[in-house]
Amino acid sequence: MANISNFVKRIRDIMRNDAGINGDAQRIEQMSWMLFLKVYDTKEADWEFAEEDYKSIIPDNCKWSSWAHEEKAGDGMTGDTLLDFVNNTLFPTLKKLEVTPETPVKKAIVKTVFEDANNYMKDGVLLRQVLCVIDELDLGDYEESHAFGDIYESILKELQSAGSSGEFYTPRAVTEFMAERIAPKLGETVADFACGTGGFLTSWLKQLEDKTNSAEDVLKYSSSIYGIEKKPFPYTLCITNMLLHGIDVPRIYHDNSLQYDVLNYTDDDRFDVILMNLPYGGNEKSDIKSHFPSDLASSETADLFMSVIMYRLKKNGRAAVIIPDGFLFGTDNAKVAIKKKLLTEFNLHTVIRMPSSVFAPYTSITTNILFFNRPKEQGTADNPATKETWFYRLDMPEGYKHFSKTKPMKIEHFEEARIWWENRHEIEEDGFPKAKKYTNKELTDLGYNIDLCGYPHEEEEILAPKDLIARYEEKRASLNAEIDSVLADITRILGE
Structure with missing residues (x-):
C-alpha cells in the first residue's frame, strides 16, 4: 500500500529520462496501455476462476504475467530484448487479434484498445523499470485495488x-x-x-x-x-x-x-x-x-x-x-x-x-x-x-x-x-x-x-x-440570423 501513494511520481521520474516521451500527454498515453494490460490480466485471473471453459483472446506469450511480470527481481526481459518484443511481437499481435461480431465485448476490447496505441519509450531499461512499478500493484487485493482507483483518478x-x-x-x-x-x-x-x-x-x-x-x-x-x-x-x-x-x-x-x-x-x-x-x-x-x-x-x-x-x-x-x-x-x-x-x-x-x-x-x-x-x-x-x-x-x-x-x-x-x-x-x-x-x-x-x-x-x-x-463565430452567426430575421420582416411588410 505504501508504494501506491507515490505511484504516479515514480513513473513520471523514470519516463522523464526516456528520449521517446515528449510531455505529459504522451507519458499518460504510454502509461494507459500498460495499466490496461495489468488490470486486464487481474480480471482474467478472476474470469478463469469463475468460468471453467474461459479462454483468453490474448496469446500466452503476450499476457502481462508472461512478459511484464518478474518472479524475482532481474529475471524479466529488459533492454533491447524487451523493446524488440514490445514493438515487434506484442503490438503487432494485439493489433491483429481476430474479432468477429460474436466475440464477447470483454475480449474484443483488447484489440480495440491496441488499434491506435503506441509505444513511445526508446530505452528498454527504463521501460523495464516502469513495468516493475506497475507490476507491484496487487489489484487482486480489494483494499489495494480500491486505493488504486483513487490513484487512477489522479x-x-x-x-x-x-x-x-x-x-x-x-x-x-x-x-x-x-x-x-x-x-x-x-x-x-x-x-x-x-x-x-x-x-x-x-x-x-x-x-x-x-x-x-x-x-x-x-x-x-x-x-x-x-x-x-x-x-x-x-x-x-x-x-x-x-x-x-x-x-x-x-x-x-x-x-x-x-x-x-x-x-x-x-x-x-x-x-x-x-x-x-x-x-x-x-x-x-x-x-x-x-x-x-x-x-x-x-x-x-x-x-x-x-x-x-x-x-x-x-x-x-x-x-x-x-x-x-x-x-x-x-x-x-x-x-x-x-x-x-x-x-x-x-x-x-x-x-x-x-x-x-x-x-x-x-x-x-x-x-x-x-x-x-x-x-x-x-x-x-x-x-x-x-x-x-x-x-x-x-x-x-x-x-x-x-x-x-x-x-x-x-x-x-x-x-x-x-x-x-x-x-x-x-x-x-x-x-x-x-x-x-x-x-x-x-x-x-x-x-x-x-x-x-x-x-x-x-x-x-x-x-x-x-x-x-x-x-466570435458564434456571435457572428447569431447576429447574422437576427439581421436576416429583420430583413425578412421588412420584405414582408413592403410586399404587403
Whole structure:
C-alpha cells in the first residue's frame, strides 16, 4: 500500500529520462496501455476462476504475467530484448487479434484498445523499470485495488493540464453534482455519447454503490452503463476505469456518435438517463450533418450532440448535460430550432450557470448545466412540455478569483446550489438576478436567447485564440440570423 501513494511520481521520474516521451500527454498515453494490460490480466485471473471453459483472446506469450511480470527481481526481459518484443511481437499481435461480431465485448476490447496505441519509450531499461512499478500493484487485493482507483483518478485529472488532452476530462466535482441531482436508480441505464475517460459513468456508479445489496443488484449495477468515445486514447483510459470499478463487460465503444441517422433510433437505442459534457468548438462536415433533420443540421458539434441526446432519451427519461454559453445566446437558425424542440417536446426545468474557469486550463469558455426530462406524452407547440425554467448562477467561492490546477473546483463549491435546488426561490444581488424563474412564453419571446442570470460583474474575459475565434463565430452567426430575421420582416411588410 505504501508504494501506491507515490505511484504516479515514480513513473513520471523514470519516463522523464526516456528520449521517446515528449510531455505529459504522451507519458499518460504510454502509461494507459500498460495499466490496461495489468488490470486486464487481474480480471482474467478472476474470469478463469469463475468460468471453467474461459479462454483468453490474448496469446500466452503476450499476457502481462508472461512478459511484464518478474518472479524475482532481474529475471524479466529488459533492454533491447524487451523493446524488440514490445514493438515487434506484442503490438503487432494485439493489433491483429481476430474479432468477429460474436466475440464477447470483454475480449474484443483488447484489440480495440491496441488499434491506435503506441509505444513511445526508446530505452528498454527504463521501460523495464516502469513495468516493475506497475507490476507491484496487487489489484487482486480489494483494499489495494480500491486505493488504486483513487490513484487512477489522479492520473486522469492530470489530463486537464496535458495540452489538448484536457478536453476528455470533466472535473469530478461537476460530474458528482450532476449524478447526484439525477439520482440514479438500480435497473436504470445511463449513456454518455462522448464519454472521454468515463468520469460521468464512474460518478453514476458511485451513486449506485450503496444500493447494491444482492447478486441481482450487482448485475443491474454492472449492466447500467453505456459509452461511446471517438478518440482512442481516452477510450483506453475509460475501459481501464470501468474494469477498475468492477464492470467486467464494459459497454464502451470506440465510435463516433454523430455518424448515425438520428431518425432511425428506436426504443432499443434509448436510455433512462443521459449524462454528458458535450464536445464543442468543432465544426462538422456536410456528411455528418446529413444524419440530422435539415432544421437541426448545425455545423457546431455541441448542437448536433444536443439533437442526438433528444432522440436517444427514453420517455420519462432524465438528462443533465454541460453546454457552452454559445448554445444559450445563439440565435442562428439551427440553434433556435434545437432550443425550440427542447422547450416544446422536453421539460427544461433547470439551468445552472457555471464560472468561466471550471475547465481551466483547457478552455476558458463559460459553460452551463442543462437539466431536462422527456415526458411520457410529447409536448406540442400549443401545449409545450416546458412550462417554466429556473436559472441559477453559481458564483466563484469566497477567496477564489479563478479555478486552477492548484485550486480546482470541489464538490463543496456546489453546496449553495444544492440548498437552493431543494428550496427554489428567486434571488437578486446588486440589482441583477442570481436565480430566476422564466415561463416558456418569456423564453420564446426572447427569440430563444436564453443567456439569463449571467455574470454581470465579471471582469473582461481574456480568451485563448482558439476560444476567442469560436466565441466570435458564434456571435457572428447569431447576429447574422437576427439581421436576416429583420430583413425578412421588412420584405414582408413592403410586399404587403
